Amino acid sequence: MAQKIIIDTDPGQDDAVAILLALASPEIDLLGITAVAGNVPLDLTQRNARQVVELAGRDTPVFAGCDAPLARPLVTAEHVHGKTGLDGIALPEPTLPLQAQHGVDFIIETLRREAPDSVTLCPLGPLTNIATAFQRAPDIVERVRRIVLMGGGCFEGGNITPAAEFNIYVDPEAAKIVFGCGRPITVLPLDATHKALTSKDWIATMRGMGRIGEVVASWTDFFERFDVAKYGSEGAPLHDPCVIAWLLRPELFKGREINVEIETSSELTLGMTVADWWGVTDRPANALFIGDVDRDGFFDLLTERIGRL
Numbered sequence: 001m002a003q004k005i006i007i008d009t010d011p012g013q014d015d016a017v018a019i020l021l022a023l024a025s026p027e028i029d030l031l032g033i034t035a036v037a038g039n040v041p042l043d044l045t046q047r048n049a050r051q052v053v054e055l056a057g058r059d060t061p062v063f064a065g066c067d068a069p070l071a072r073p074l075v076t077a078e079h080v081h082g083k084t085g086l087d088g089i090a091l092p093e094p095t096l097p098l099q100a101q102h103g104v105d106f107i108i109e110t111l112r113r114e115a116p117d118s119v120t121l122c123p124l125g126p127l128t129n130i131a132t133a134f135q136r137a138p139d140i141v142e143r144v145r146r147i148v149l150m151g152g153g154c155f156e157g158g159n160i161t162p163a164a165e166f167n168i169y170v171d172p173e174a175a176k177i178v179f180g181c182g183r184p185i186t187v188l189p190l191d192a193t194h195k196a197l198t199s200k201d202w203i204a205t206m207r208g209m210g211r212i213g214e215v216v217a218s219w220t221d222f223f224e225r226f227d228v229a230k231y232g233s234e235g236a237p238l239h240d241p242c243v244i245a246w247l248l249r250p251e252l253f254k255g256r257e258i259n260v261e262i263e264t265s266s267e268l269t270l271g272m273t274v275a276d277w278w279g280v281t282d283r284p285a286n287a288l289f290i291g292d293v294d295r296d297g298f299f300d301l302l303t304e305r306i307g308r309l
Helices: 014-022 042-055 104-113 127-135 140-142 166-169 172-179 200-207 210-231 242-249 297-307
Strands: 003-009 028-035 062-064 119-123 145-151 185-190 252-257 260-262 273-275 287-293
Touching: 003 104, 003 242, 014 028, 014 042, 014 297, 028 042, 028 104, 042 062, 042 210, 062 104, 104 119, 104 127, 104 140, 104 252, 119 127, 119 242, 127 140, 127 172, 140 145, 140 166, 145 242, 166 172, 172 210, 172 260, 185 242, 185 252, 200 210, 200 297, 210 252, 210 297, 242 252, 242 297
Parallel strands: 003 028, 003 119, 028 062, 119 145, 145 185, 185 287
Antiparallel strands: 252 287, 260 273
16 A cells, blocks of 8 residues: 655755655655745745646645744755756746645644554655644644654754754754654654765766656756765765655665754754764654665666656
Protein backbone atom coordinates (compact mmCIF):
# COMPACT_ATOMS: atom_id res chain seq x y z
CA MET A 1 0.00 0.00 0.00
CA ALA A 2 1.28 3.45 -0.92
CA GLN A 3 2.50 5.73 1.87
CA LYS A 4 0.11 8.62 2.43
CA ILE A 5 1.99 11.90 2.78
CA ILE A 6 1.48 15.65 2.89
CA ILE A 7 4.35 17.76 1.55
CA ASP A 8 4.73 21.10 3.30
CA THR A 9 7.06 23.28 1.26
CA ASP A 10 8.49 26.65 0.20
CA PRO A 11 9.70 25.92 -3.36
CA GLY A 12 12.77 26.45 -4.01
CA GLN A 13 14.49 24.50 -6.80
CA ASP A 14 15.40 21.56 -4.57
CA ASP A 15 11.86 21.52 -3.11
CA ALA A 16 10.58 21.32 -6.67
CA VAL A 17 12.72 18.27 -7.42
CA ALA A 18 11.42 16.65 -4.22
CA ILE A 19 7.84 17.22 -5.36
CA LEU A 20 8.63 15.69 -8.75
CA LEU A 21 10.21 12.66 -7.07
CA ALA A 22 7.09 12.13 -4.96
CA LEU A 23 4.75 12.53 -7.94
CA ALA A 24 6.81 10.02 -9.96
CA SER A 25 6.75 7.34 -7.25
CA PRO A 26 3.82 4.88 -7.05
CA GLU A 27 4.87 3.96 -3.52
CA ILE A 28 3.70 7.43 -2.43
CA ASP A 29 0.14 8.74 -2.22
CA LEU A 30 0.58 12.52 -2.13
CA LEU A 31 -2.64 13.75 -0.51
CA GLY A 32 -1.83 17.42 -0.96
CA ILE A 33 0.84 20.10 -0.89
CA THR A 34 0.78 22.94 1.62
CA ALA A 35 2.85 26.02 0.88
CA VAL A 36 4.59 28.09 3.53
CA ALA A 37 6.60 31.30 3.43
CA GLY A 38 10.32 30.59 3.46
CA ASN A 39 12.69 30.68 0.52
CA VAL A 40 10.41 33.36 -0.93
CA PRO A 41 7.12 34.85 0.30
CA LEU A 42 3.92 32.81 0.31
CA ASP A 43 2.44 34.29 -2.86
CA LEU A 44 5.42 32.85 -4.74
CA THR A 45 5.76 29.53 -2.90
CA GLN A 46 2.14 28.56 -3.55
CA ARG A 47 2.52 29.61 -7.19
CA ASN A 48 5.73 27.64 -7.54
CA ALA A 49 4.15 24.52 -6.05
CA ARG A 50 1.31 24.71 -8.58
CA GLN A 51 3.78 25.16 -11.43
CA VAL A 52 5.67 22.03 -10.40
CA VAL A 53 2.49 19.94 -10.14
CA GLU A 54 1.45 21.08 -13.61
CA LEU A 55 4.93 20.41 -14.99
CA ALA A 56 4.49 16.79 -13.86
CA GLY A 57 1.07 16.60 -15.53
CA ARG A 58 -0.76 16.01 -12.24
CA ASP A 59 -3.60 17.71 -10.39
CA THR A 60 -2.49 17.29 -6.76
CA PRO A 61 -4.21 20.00 -4.70
CA VAL A 62 -2.08 22.89 -3.45
CA PHE A 63 -3.02 24.94 -0.39
CA ALA A 64 -1.55 28.23 0.85
CA GLY A 65 -0.59 28.16 4.51
CA CYS A 66 1.14 30.64 6.81
CA ASP A 67 2.72 33.77 5.38
CA ALA A 68 5.00 34.53 8.34
CA PRO A 69 6.77 32.69 11.19
CA LEU A 70 5.04 32.26 14.55
CA ALA A 71 6.86 35.06 16.35
CA ARG A 72 9.39 36.70 14.02
CA PRO A 73 9.66 38.64 10.77
CA LEU A 74 10.09 36.46 7.70
CA VAL A 75 13.64 35.83 6.46
CA THR A 76 13.85 34.75 2.81
CA ALA A 77 16.56 33.33 0.54
CA GLU A 78 16.32 35.01 -2.84
CA HIS A 79 20.12 35.19 -2.79
CA VAL A 80 20.08 31.40 -3.25
CA HIS A 81 16.91 30.67 -5.22
CA GLY A 82 16.39 33.89 -7.18
CA LYS A 83 13.58 36.40 -6.91
CA THR A 84 10.88 33.89 -7.91
CA GLY A 85 12.28 30.98 -5.89
CA LEU A 86 12.37 28.91 -9.09
CA ASP A 87 14.78 30.96 -11.17
CA GLY A 88 16.61 29.08 -13.87
CA ILE A 89 13.94 28.57 -16.53
CA ALA A 90 10.66 30.30 -17.29
CA LEU A 91 7.59 28.21 -16.60
CA PRO A 92 4.07 29.21 -17.67
CA GLU A 93 1.68 30.70 -15.18
CA PRO A 94 -0.15 27.82 -13.49
CA THR A 95 -3.74 27.08 -14.37
CA LEU A 96 -4.13 24.59 -11.52
CA PRO A 97 -6.29 26.49 -9.04
CA LEU A 98 -5.08 27.30 -5.57
CA GLN A 99 -7.39 25.60 -3.09
CA ALA A 100 -9.60 27.95 -1.07
CA GLN A 101 -8.95 26.10 2.17
CA HIS A 102 -6.05 27.29 4.32
CA GLY A 103 -3.13 24.87 4.35
CA VAL A 104 -3.19 24.49 8.13
CA ASP A 105 -6.88 23.58 8.03
CA PHE A 106 -6.14 21.02 5.30
CA ILE A 107 -3.50 19.39 7.50
CA ILE A 108 -5.88 19.27 10.46
CA GLU A 109 -8.82 17.98 8.43
CA THR A 110 -6.74 15.33 6.67
CA LEU A 111 -5.22 13.95 9.85
CA ARG A 112 -8.65 13.76 11.46
CA ARG A 113 -10.16 12.06 8.39
CA GLU A 114 -7.47 9.48 7.65
CA ALA A 115 -6.84 6.49 9.87
CA PRO A 116 -4.56 7.12 12.85
CA ASP A 117 -0.88 6.43 12.16
CA SER A 118 -1.40 6.50 8.39
CA VAL A 119 -0.22 9.96 7.25
CA THR A 120 3.41 11.10 7.17
CA LEU A 121 4.16 14.82 7.19
CA CYS A 122 7.06 15.88 4.96
CA PRO A 123 8.14 19.46 5.71
CA LEU A 124 10.72 20.82 3.26
CA GLY A 125 10.77 24.40 4.58
CA PRO A 126 10.16 26.30 7.81
CA LEU A 127 7.91 24.38 10.18
CA THR A 128 5.31 27.12 10.66
CA ASN A 129 2.36 25.28 9.12
CA ILE A 130 3.01 22.07 11.03
CA ALA A 131 3.47 23.81 14.38
CA THR A 132 0.38 25.95 13.83
CA ALA A 133 -1.70 22.85 13.06
CA PHE A 134 -0.41 21.17 16.22
CA GLN A 135 -1.24 24.25 18.30
CA ARG A 136 -4.73 24.66 16.89
CA ALA A 137 -5.65 20.97 17.02
CA PRO A 138 -3.60 19.07 19.60
CA ASP A 139 -5.70 15.96 18.95
CA ILE A 140 -4.08 15.45 15.55
CA VAL A 141 -0.56 15.04 16.89
CA GLU A 142 -0.99 11.44 18.00
CA ARG A 143 -2.54 10.60 14.62
CA VAL A 144 0.67 11.47 12.72
CA ARG A 145 2.59 8.42 11.55
CA ARG A 146 5.96 10.16 11.26
CA ILE A 147 7.46 13.54 10.43
CA VAL A 148 10.27 13.41 7.86
CA LEU A 149 11.87 16.82 7.47
CA MET A 150 14.81 18.58 5.90
CA GLY A 151 16.52 20.90 8.35
CA GLY A 152 19.28 21.49 10.83
CA GLY A 153 22.84 20.36 11.07
CA CYS A 154 25.23 18.85 13.57
CA PHE A 155 28.88 18.78 12.50
CA GLU A 156 28.07 20.83 9.40
CA GLY A 157 26.81 23.74 11.50
CA GLY A 158 24.56 26.14 9.61
CA ASN A 159 24.09 27.63 6.16
CA ILE A 160 22.31 30.89 7.07
CA THR A 161 24.30 31.57 10.24
CA PRO A 162 27.38 29.77 11.59
CA ALA A 163 25.09 27.72 13.84
CA ALA A 164 21.72 27.48 12.08
CA GLU A 165 20.31 25.89 8.95
CA PHE A 166 17.83 28.06 7.04
CA ASN A 167 14.57 26.14 7.57
CA ILE A 168 15.02 25.98 11.34
CA TYR A 169 16.38 29.53 11.63
CA VAL A 170 13.38 31.09 9.86
CA ASP A 171 10.97 29.81 12.52
CA PRO A 172 12.80 28.32 15.51
CA GLU A 173 9.71 28.54 17.73
CA ALA A 174 7.82 26.35 15.27
CA ALA A 175 10.73 23.91 15.11
CA LYS A 176 10.77 23.68 18.90
CA ILE A 177 7.09 22.72 18.91
CA VAL A 178 7.56 20.08 16.23
CA PHE A 179 10.66 18.50 17.77
CA GLY A 180 8.84 18.36 21.09
CA CYS A 181 5.63 16.80 19.74
CA GLY A 182 6.46 13.23 20.76
CA ARG A 183 5.88 11.63 17.35
CA PRO A 184 8.61 9.78 15.38
CA ILE A 185 10.79 12.24 13.50
CA THR A 186 13.39 11.66 10.80
CA VAL A 187 15.74 14.58 10.17
CA LEU A 188 17.65 15.04 6.91
CA PRO A 189 20.20 17.66 8.01
CA LEU A 190 23.01 19.41 6.17
CA ASP A 191 25.34 16.63 7.35
CA ALA A 192 23.60 14.30 4.91
CA THR A 193 22.27 16.63 2.24
CA HIS A 194 25.65 18.27 1.62
CA LYS A 195 26.78 14.82 0.43
CA ALA A 196 23.96 14.63 -2.13
CA LEU A 197 25.88 16.77 -4.63
CA THR A 198 24.95 17.03 -8.28
CA SER A 199 27.58 16.44 -10.96
CA LYS A 200 28.10 17.68 -14.50
CA ASP A 201 27.38 14.19 -15.80
CA TRP A 202 24.07 13.96 -13.91
CA ILE A 203 22.97 17.40 -15.09
CA ALA A 204 23.83 16.39 -18.67
CA THR A 205 21.75 13.24 -18.23
CA MET A 206 18.81 15.32 -17.00
CA ARG A 207 19.13 17.70 -19.95
CA GLY A 208 18.75 14.77 -22.33
CA MET A 209 15.59 13.39 -20.69
CA GLY A 210 12.91 15.56 -22.25
CA ARG A 211 11.07 18.60 -20.99
CA ILE A 212 11.05 17.77 -17.28
CA GLY A 213 14.69 16.73 -17.29
CA GLU A 214 15.56 19.96 -19.08
CA VAL A 215 13.76 21.97 -16.39
CA VAL A 216 15.54 20.08 -13.58
CA ALA A 217 18.89 20.70 -15.28
CA SER A 218 18.13 24.40 -15.59
CA TRP A 219 17.08 24.68 -11.95
CA THR A 220 20.26 22.91 -10.90
CA ASP A 221 22.45 25.14 -13.08
CA PHE A 222 21.01 28.17 -11.32
CA PHE A 223 20.93 26.70 -7.81
CA GLU A 224 24.47 25.33 -7.80
CA ARG A 225 26.15 28.66 -8.48
CA PHE A 226 25.57 29.66 -4.84
CA ASP A 227 27.01 26.49 -3.31
CA VAL A 228 29.97 26.35 -5.67
CA ALA A 229 30.89 29.92 -4.73
CA LYS A 230 30.25 29.47 -1.01
CA TYR A 231 31.64 26.00 -0.35
CA GLY A 232 33.93 25.38 -3.32
CA SER A 233 31.97 22.22 -4.06
CA GLU A 234 31.68 20.74 -7.54
CA GLY A 235 27.89 20.65 -7.53
CA ALA A 236 24.75 21.64 -5.69
CA PRO A 237 23.31 19.71 -2.74
CA LEU A 238 19.79 18.52 -3.45
CA HIS A 239 18.60 18.93 0.12
CA ASP A 240 14.86 18.38 -0.05
CA PRO A 241 14.68 15.36 -2.37
CA CYS A 242 16.50 13.48 0.41
CA VAL A 243 13.23 13.55 2.39
CA ILE A 244 11.32 11.69 -0.32
CA ALA A 245 14.27 9.42 -1.07
CA TRP A 246 14.38 8.38 2.61
CA LEU A 247 10.72 7.34 2.38
CA LEU A 248 11.41 5.34 -0.77
CA ARG A 249 14.86 3.89 0.00
CA PRO A 250 15.76 4.28 3.68
CA GLU A 251 18.64 1.86 3.17
CA LEU A 252 20.44 4.62 1.24
CA PHE A 253 20.83 6.58 4.48
CA LYS A 254 22.63 6.13 7.78
CA GLY A 255 21.86 7.86 11.06
CA ARG A 256 21.13 7.36 14.71
CA GLU A 257 18.36 8.04 17.20
CA ILE A 258 19.42 11.07 19.24
CA ASN A 259 18.06 14.00 21.18
CA VAL A 260 17.62 17.23 19.22
CA GLU A 261 16.70 20.52 20.89
CA ILE A 262 16.11 23.88 19.20
CA GLU A 263 17.74 27.11 20.36
CA THR A 264 15.22 29.98 20.41
CA SER A 265 16.85 32.74 22.46
CA SER A 266 20.60 33.07 21.87
CA GLU A 267 21.82 35.87 19.59
CA LEU A 268 24.72 33.74 18.39
CA THR A 269 23.04 30.36 17.98
CA LEU A 270 19.37 31.17 17.27
CA GLY A 271 17.83 28.32 15.29
CA MET A 272 20.60 25.86 16.08
CA THR A 273 19.65 22.19 16.17
CA VAL A 274 21.47 21.09 19.31
CA ALA A 275 22.03 17.51 18.19
CA ASP A 276 23.36 15.20 20.90
CA TRP A 277 25.12 12.89 18.43
CA TRP A 278 27.49 11.46 21.05
CA GLY A 279 24.87 11.00 23.79
CA VAL A 280 26.57 13.29 26.27
CA THR A 281 23.29 14.35 27.92
CA ASP A 282 20.58 12.30 29.57
CA ARG A 283 17.88 13.81 27.36
CA PRO A 284 15.83 11.10 25.63
CA ALA A 285 16.12 10.55 21.88
CA ASN A 286 13.41 12.32 19.90
CA ALA A 287 14.66 12.03 16.30
CA LEU A 288 16.40 9.77 13.83
CA PHE A 289 19.17 12.13 12.73
CA ILE A 290 20.68 11.17 9.37
CA GLY A 291 24.41 11.63 8.92
CA ASP A 292 25.22 9.98 5.61
CA VAL A 293 23.74 9.15 2.20
CA ASP A 294 24.71 6.77 -0.58
CA ARG A 295 25.16 9.49 -3.19
CA ASP A 296 25.25 7.18 -6.21
CA GLY A 297 22.15 5.30 -5.10
CA PHE A 298 20.35 8.56 -4.42
CA PHE A 299 21.01 9.96 -7.89
CA ASP A 300 20.20 6.63 -9.54
CA LEU A 301 16.81 6.81 -7.84
CA LEU A 302 16.26 10.40 -8.93
CA THR A 303 17.19 9.62 -12.53
CA GLU A 304 14.96 6.57 -12.74
CA ARG A 305 11.94 8.31 -11.24
CA ILE A 306 12.20 11.60 -13.12
CA GLY A 307 12.47 9.52 -16.26
CA ARG A 308 8.95 8.22 -15.59
CA LEU A 309 7.33 11.64 -15.74
